[in-house]
Amino acid sequence: MLVWLHSFxxxxxxxxxxxxxxxxxxxxxxxLLRLFVIQSLLLASxxxxxxxxxxxxHLLGVAAVTVIAKVAMVPWLLRRTVRRELYGRREVVQxxxxxxxxxxAAALSLLAYLVAGPxxxxxxxxxxxxxxxxxxxxxxxxxxxxxxxxxxxxxxVGLLALENGVFFAALAIAPDLSVLAELAAAFDVVVxxxxxxxxxxxxxxxxxxxxxxxxxxxxxxx
Amino acid sequence: MSIPLLLAVPLLTACxxxxxxxxxxxxxxxxxxAGLVLxxxxxxxxxxxxxxxxxxxxGLLACEGLGALLALLTAFVSLCAxxxxxxxxxxxxxxxxxxxxxxxxxxxxxxxxxxxVLSEHLALxxxxxxxxxxxxxxxxxxxxxPEALEAAWKYVVLTTVGAVxxxxxxxxxxxxxTASGEHSFTWGAVAExxxxxxRPILWTSFLLVLVGAGTKAGVAPMHTWLxxxxxxxxxxxxxLLSGVETSSALYVVLRLAAPLAGAGIGxxxxxxxxxxxxSLLLAALxxxxxxxxxxxxxxxxxxxxxxxxxAAGLGGAASFGAAFQLLAHALAKSFAFLTAGTVGxxxxxxxxxxxxxxxxxxxxxxxxLLLAALxxxxxPPTAVFLSEIAIxxxxxxxxxxxxxxxxxxxxxxxFCAVLHHVHAMLFAPSEPGAAIAAGAVPRSFVGALVxxxxxxxxxxxxxxxxxxxxLARAAASLGGGG
Numbered sequence: 271m272l273v274w275l276h277s278f279x280x281x282x283x284x285x286x287x288x289x290x291x292x293x294x295x296x297x298x299x300x301x302l303l304r305l306f307v308i309q310s311l312l313l314a315s316x317x318x319x320x321x322x323x324x325x326x327x328h329l330l331g332v333a334a335v336t337v338i339a340k341v342a343m344v345p346w347l348l349r350r351t352v353r354r355e356l357y358g359r360r361e362v363v364q365x366x367x368x369x370x371x372x373x374x375a376a377a378l379s380l381l382a383y384l385v386a387g388p389x390x391x392x393x394x395x396x397x398x399x400x401x402x403x404x405x406x407x408x409x410x411x412x413x414x415x416x417x418x419x420x421x422x423x424x425x426x427v428g429l430l431a432l433e434n435g436v437f438f439a440a441l442a443i444a445p446d447l448s449v450l451a452e453l454a455a456a457f458d459v460v461v462x463x464x465x466x467x468x469x470x471x472x473x474x475x476x477x478x479x480x481x482x483x484x485x486x487x488x489x490x491x492x
Numbered sequence: 493m494s495i496p497l498l499l500a501v502p503l504l505t506a507c508x509x510x511x512x513x514x515x516x517x518x519x520x521x522x523x524x525x526a527g528l529v530l531x532x533x534x535x536x537x538x539x540x541x542x543x544x545x546x547x548x549x550x551g552l553l554a555c556e557g558l559g560a561l562l563a564l565l566t567a568f569v570s571l572c573a574x575x576x577x578x579x580x581x582x583x584x585x586x587x588x589x590x591x592x593x594x595x596x597x598x599x600x601x602x603x604x605x606x607x608x609v610l611s612e613h614l615a616l617x618x619x620x621x622x623x624x625x626x627x628x629x630x631x632x633x634x635x636x637x638p639e640a641l642e643a644a645w646k647y648v649v650l651t652t653v654g655a656v657x658x659x660x661x662x663x664x665x666x667x668x669x670t671a672s673g674e675h676s677f678t679w680g681a682v683a684e685x686x687x688x689x690x691r692p693i694l695w696t697s698f699l700l701v702l703v704g705a706g707t708k709a710g711v712a713p714m715h716t717w718l719x720x721x722x723x724x725x726x727x728x729x730x731x732l733l734s735g736v737e738t739s740s741a742l743y744v745v746l747r748l749a750a751p752l753a754g755a756g757i758g759x760x761x762x763x764x765x766x767x768x769x770x771s772l773l774l775a776a777l778x779x780x781x782x783x784x785x786x787x788x789x790x791x792x793x794x795x796x797x798x799x800x801x802x803a804a805g806l807g808g809a810a811s812f813g814a815a816f817q818l819l820a821h822a823l824a825k826s827f828a829f830l831t832a833g834t835v836g837x838x839x840x841x842x843x844x845x846x847x848x849x850x851x852x853x854x855x856x857x858x859x860x861l862l863l864a865a866l867x868x869x870x871x872p873p874t875a876v877f878l879s880e881i882a883i884x885x886x887x888x889x890x891x892x893x894x895x896x897x898x899x900x901x902x903x904x905x906x907f908c909a910v911l912h913h914v915h916a917m918l919f920a921p922s923e924p925g926a927a928i929a930a931g932a933v934p935r936s937f938v939g940a941l942v943x944x945x946x947x948x949x950x951x952x953x954x955x956x957x958x959x960x961x962x963l964a965r966a967a968a969s970l971g972g973g974g
Contacts, residue, residue, distance in 0.1 A: 389664075392690035393671040409660060416653055422645070429652055436660045443667035447615075448677060454619035455659070458626075462652055465626045469633065469648060473641045482649075485642040488720040 405439025557965025654707030727833020810886030
């Protein structure tokens with residue numbers, strides 16, 4: 271039973287990493303948002319599996335909160351605030367082309383394993399061997415997405431993917447964290463989405479474009 | 493009982509001022525609420541100086557020296573800022589939606605800063621830290637210009653990434669806590685269990701918190717958003733952003749640094765010194781060449797955050813200086829930003845090149861700007877001077893000559909750079925057409941400036957006993973002696 275759960279969890283972790291890499295490269299905004307929803311579902315199912323394996327009821331709460339906040343509320347909020355930008359928008363200019371972006375993504379995933387190694391040795395807990403490196407990889411890839419993407423919504427999805435990475439790692443390192451922390455994080459995700467969505471709409475109205483990566487009016491020299 | 497009340501007042505005010513009412517009433521309620529918060533914060537500060545620590549309900553909230561100090565500063569700066577804001581034409585040129593949202597967001601922003609420094613549970617600290625950005629995003633974007641929106645975008649994205657990094661750091665801390673048999677996620681538990689935690693985990697979580705919260709505090713090299721956000725926001729918002737929001741982010745780092753040093757991880761102090769001196773160096777170099785008055789003040793904030801980190805890194809007797817520097821920075825920087833707002837109103841520009849001959853065209857405003865410049869650079873009659881002297885003395889007492897030497901050199905460079913720019917704004921001959929409308933400064937601006945100047949000057953002359961006690965308590969929660 272337990273071995274079966276472990277290999278199933280490893281499969282979910284692998285898919286989670288794959289989706290994180292996809293978020294770096296996919297250009298269609300709607301597809302990007304769909305990838306984020308899939309990633310959140312993977313996070314929720316990972317939480318359910320680990321909860322079954324370790325008998326920790328807290329993680330069921332994590333799964334429920336994740337589904338409500340990230341699978342239901344985030345896409346709904348974005349449709350309400352940035353309908354025009356969301357549908358049919360495609361990022362034209364990217365700082366890096368797709369192959370080199372994927373190469374860097376692979377390098378970041380390797381780095382995550384290097385970073386996680388000594389930490390796992392310091393305090394081995396169940397599932398940490400899959401969750402921590404993949405979670406850290408998800409964080410690095412999310413951060414990378416925020417830096418290289420120019421479209422406002424792509425940066426937002428990067429930001430949310432970053433947070434998913436943190437919680438993917440948290441499933442192993444903080445399985446009995448209080449409900450307060452889960453609610454706090456869910457609240458944060460919803461408010462981030464709302465604020466960024468409204469800001470994107472405002473930028474679209476005032477500047478006429480949402481390629482925030484090319485905004486560079488503010489600097490020291492003129 | 494006073495801690496939950498302290499948080500409830502701005503939260504309730506935010507709900508009330510969100511209702512439809514006249515702008516006058518909204519401003520009045522905002523100022524009244526800030527005054528009430530200040531009274532409560534003074535009360536709390538006295539309680540903390542007496543007892544050392546005041547606990548709140550359910551183990552969620554608690555207050556010790558550093559938290560009491562920052563809560564007091566937040567309350568004072570928010571009173572000056574909301575007084576100043578009551579003279580702003582909110583809802584006029586800035587767009588009616590922004591005008592209506594200003595006061596509710598302002599109150600939520602104040603409440604979130606207070607929650608960061610008054611919560612005992614780390615999850616609450618974290619979510620409050622994240623909310624300081626999100627509630628203030630639309631305050632930064634208030635003027636709705638493309639520049640303001642760009643600044644708000646960078647602010648939200650970069651500091652939210654910072655907040656997520658802090659979250660990972662805190663969750664790792666929890667991992668360390670459970671590994672050492674502790675299951676409550678509070679500052680008290682961290683301080684108690686730190687020596688038993690697995691070292692790599694404690695160390696990694698500290699670095700993550702330092703980088704993540706450092707991003708929010710404007711520590712170099714993660715400061716890139718700060719000059720943009722702090723120069724585009726309206727003056728009263730800048731006073732809060734620069735004066736206390738940055739310090740509240742630094743608070744999280746400093747609270748964690750103390751148990752690390754206690755657990756014998758010397759690298760924590762070194763990391764604080766490296767980031768501190770790096771911020772100082774960057775700020776000193778950029779200050780020489782800034783072209784905008786508010787950007788000048790923003791880089792001065794980067795400098796001050798660097799000084800606090802250096803002082804905390806030195807530890808021991810310099811901890812008192814670190815607490816004093818947080819106090820002096822909040823007073824000086826909020827006064828300076830309110831001055832910049834007034835000067836910007838009078839001259840219709842924040843560009844240093846456009847502000848000329850202020851000493852002759854508007855002597856009072858010139859004097860105010862001079863006081864602001866002396867205040868932020870740490871010249872003798874102001875509080876920053878005394879705090880920097882305390883840090884230097886603390887550092888020399890430990891024989892850290894190299895660090896103190898670098899600190900003094902960089903502070904002097906920053907001093908000369910700021911005074912050079914201010915000299916030009918005060919005494920350079922004004923260009924034709926840049927006449928100042930002397931009557932354009934509203935009375936509330938003057939009131940806010942006078943109020944903000946009082947502690948800046950008084951604390952520069954001598955420290956009253958209870959302020960000294962409060963600073964000593966704050967230094968104790970930084971892990972240093974009095």
